[in-house]
Amino acid sequence: MYDPETNTLDIRSNGLYPSNVLSNLCSNGFRLDGMVCSSMEGFLQSLKRQDINKQRQICSMKGGNARKMSVTSWQTDQIVWWKGKAIDRQSQAYQDLIHRAYKAMFEQNELFGVTDGKAVGTLVEHAFQEHLKKQYDLCVGNSASGLDLPSVNTDIKVTSYKQPQSSCPFKDSKQKIYGLGYNLIVFVYQKHDDSKKRKGML
Secondary structure, rough: EEEEOOOEEEEOOOOOOOOOOOOHHHHHOEEEOOOOOHHHHHHHOOOOOOOOHHHHHHHHHOOOHHOOOOOOOHHOOOOOEEEEEEHHHHHHHHHHHHHHHHHHHHOOOOOOOOOOOOHHHHHHHHHHHHHHHHHOOOOOOOOOOOOOEHHHHHHEEEEOOOOOOOOOOOHHHHHHHOOOOOOOEEEEOOOOOOOOOOOOEE
16 A cells, blocks of 8 residues: 555555555566566575576466475575576675566566557456456456456446547447446556667556
């Protein structure tokens, strides 16, 4: 939860957006030095393993599973490993590695270069549905077969403020007079691509 008085955000995997997606346990995948990481937690836990194959395995894990792979053997000499190279946990080299990992995670996201409004809409819808599923017990559908959130009689629409969605949700003239018969959540987004950082933002 955000505290405006101290300008701080309590980050937790089961928290409300955006604290949950900022958690190390969130499935924010990225690639670093040719290694595929499925979460920041996977990357951090993999540093505790000298064996590069084991490290690669843990890197590919989702946050919750990766956390279960934690070991304490590195704590005595404060040495961690990355791709076969020993790194002092208290060194600048370690800090630089962590910085590069977080930078890679934030710069490598699914939005960069996407111009198709439908693709952006699908991404937003799925992100919102995943957020709701973590917080509430509800049935999630899909727009192709009906309502996006049938258990609460609600549909989701996503559109750009520059080029509003042209499709009309009304099936006939009666709905224009009496209403749709279901709830409608509308997300209006503005997208910006940073070509230098190769990062897309909404």
